[in-house]
Amino acid sequence: MNKDIDIKKLRLNCYRQSKEVGKFMLQMRVPGGFIDAKYLSIVQHIAQTYGDGNFHFGTRQTFNITGIPYENIPEVNKYLEQYIEEVETCLCDVNMNTIAGEEAYWEPQSGYPTIGARNITACIGNYHCICGNINTFELARKIESIIFPSHYHIKINISGCPNDCNKAHMCDFGIIGVARMEYHPERCIACGACVKACEKGATRVLSLNENLGRIEKDACCCVGCGECVRACPTSAWTRQETPFYRVIIGGRTGRQTPRAGKMFLNWATEDVILNTLKNWQKFSAYVMDNKPEYLHGGHLIDRAGYKKFKEIILDGVKLNPECLVAENIFWDETEYRSNFNVKPINLHK
Amino acid sequence: MGYKFNFADADRLFCNIFDKYDIYAPKKFPKQGRYSDTDIIKYAKINSINEIEFHIKSDYSAKEVLNPINETLFYFIENEFRESSAPKKPILLFARPCDINAIEIQSKIFEENGEFSDIYFTRIKNNLKFVLMDCNGGDDTCFCVSMNSNFTDNWAIAIKQLENEYLLSIKDSEFTSDFENCEQTDFSPEFVQQNTLSVNIKEIPNKEVLNKLKEHPFWLEYDKRCISCGSCTVSCPTCTCFTTRDIIYSENPKVGERKRVYASCQIEGFDQMAGQKEIRNKASERMRYKVLHKYHDYKERFKTKHMCVGCGRCIHRCPEAISIVSTLEKMNNAIDEILNKDIQE
């Protein structure tokens, strides 16, 4: 098939090349993976009018529409105007006329301007889930306006609780909703349900002091999941009113060195999370010398070294008093090939 | 006759009462619910009338004021002991009709069950007056009308909160002077006539049927569903079971305090005896025990109403969505089935 198509440009426009030359898959952003069901008809319309009639749940919670012929892309982009306006501008307060925080004109009928900062994924969180500590999609919508549009890559996954259904451990910047607990001894009947719940479902940090008829807690190792609160029949355990967050960085999948992320911040407030993310562009620009490459956050942290990452990403961020920060991080990668990192010096990045 | 005053004036009008009484009422504790971003409403000592949650039924009942979850009975050192002291001030307790009726049931158990009356309960109850909170019929777990607990005349003051003002009616002359300068209106409390939920409780005619009912397989469902957490009994305004616990402050086991702490017939180990034997070691058996106590045994013993006041809290608090009303319907069917079989035989 004789086609002359700028594939790389289309990728930035969120159209992914397919096996069949000239056919593309559109990826529509759904920040936090949660949206009014009325938009499904838009998805259906695009798929049936411009694509091959099919739809895929994107692994990053995008609406993926397959089989869109190259010729249809301008029409699809025009049609997308309303969706982008409603979701990005209205719902998430994104300034579409910027790229990485810098002013940049965006033509509203030209589709998505960047693919770098990926769709923020989230579990359903406490909008629905009985385990959730936070409203995940509301957080995703707040973050969307900080990271998008941008050519700098970042994958953010949000989980409502340490159960981490949404794999915050497997992305660049994973956020987990946690709660700090309050114990009301005057309500405790020493039934031991919280002890059992923590042992079975969490970290085994609770024990019953029979002499005092009270629960004792090894607070340093509590993961803030809230299983104890759910188990307690008397509300002797409650969550503090302010939600807190744990940040896991540098996780990734991939062909070379997949690894689970490691804890960077614990017990951070929402402000700390948002302000930290505001430094993401700056950090990426520093590592890549202001030239965005197709390189994810974990790799950037590797290049800069964790300490440099920490310095830039926390620059100007006022940490809440409870917030803990990793002094150092020691990664634990899967090396598909042993001594993967030992190579000719000219191949070092 | 009644009175009317707006929110801003409430605390000024109640100021003498606040001086003389400790006022306890249902209060909302934001985000302290079982699930995140949900609230809990429980009884607490309040400092302003406007702190009170008037419209949503409390998750935990008014019994906590007379019968606290943890209560120190006495302190001991070697062979001596000192009784805990009674509350210093009398108590004014804001409660809905179901809760006021429930306190009367608590009183039956604590004061009229057996030879002696429980001084810890009595010393609070005898120094307590009720403020009847207007109840609009509650939520969809309430069935007080079915349990004859929608009405009470055990109150000193009756109160209703409107959008910007309170309506008050006074029965106890002690409080009349506090409100005599208020605007008068013809408010008197009205009682719920109908709940969305209702239930008909079948009487168990005799011991034979009772025994067959105990063996009926419908209870077994709860082995699979009930997690034996005790949320239902803790929140139940008529559950009174407690255990005693000695708190030892240090290595010396002879210095400490004796407390009583709520116990729950639904939690494993409730009836464990000295030899470790438990009588009801299955959730279904514990459920049967609770249900029969509420809707048969208590009435059998005291020859009054059933124990349950139909407040619906056990339904509301159950994390496994077990409704005692559905359980009762199943029990009714089981009784019918037993009676019909008897006729056929």
Ligand code: SF4
């Ligand atoms: S991560 Fe937690 S909140 Fe999210 S779906 Fe899983 S259990 Fe629920």
Ligand code: SF4
């Ligand atoms: S919040 Fe902490 S104490 Fe409670 S169950 Fe989870 S790990 Fe255990």
Ligand code: SF4
């Ligand atoms: S579950 Fe609640 S009442 Fe039971 S021991 Fe734990 S804190 Fe105390």
Ligand code: SF4
């Ligand atoms: S059994 Fe349930 S409905 Fe009846 S009084 Fe107790 S909590 Fe209320």
Ligand code: SF4
């Ligand atoms: S609250 Fe529900 S699950 Fe818990 S003991 Fe009562 S009936 Fe069983």
